[in-house]
Amino acid sequence: MLIIRKFQNGDELTLREIFFNTIRNVNIKDYSQIQVQAWAPDDYDQPEWYKRISAINPFVAILNGEVVGYADVQDDGYIDHFFCHWQHQGKGIGKALQ
Template sequence: MIKIRKYEDSDASELWKLFYHTVRNVNRRDYSQEQVEAWAPDNFDRKIWKNKLNAISPFIAEIEGVIVGYADLQESGLIDHFFCHHDYQGKGVARCLMEHV
């Protein structure tokens, strides 16, 4: 069962891993290697990442305590981040997140 909850500061590191590996494993099909590396670089300032997550306040999707996706919805209607772990795509995670936001 997929559980949706609010973001907590302690999620930042796990969300970076999810973001990085999703971009590198899924989104690379639609972007050049240069674009992928710019979007999800090997060396990224974790403080900037935490600040970004605090600014967008994403919702977290979990299955059995494992973070499998996250998404946000801004007051303007913009969805800034919407990512599902590459191993959990096609399992209803994105649908649950979209229904929640």
């Protein structure tokens, strides 16, 4: 069962893994290696990531107890992050997050 809920403290590392692995495994098809490395570097500033993800306050998709995606929409309609787990693409998760 797919559940959509609001971001909770403690989601940060799981969302970072989804962000990183989706870019490295899915988006690599549309961007150069240099762009992907800049977008999702191996090393990152963990406190800055926590601050950023908390600030965008995303919705989180959970499928059978596993976090499988997240997306935000800001008050002005801007979407900063919209990522679905690379192994769960094409299962309606993105549609549910819309």
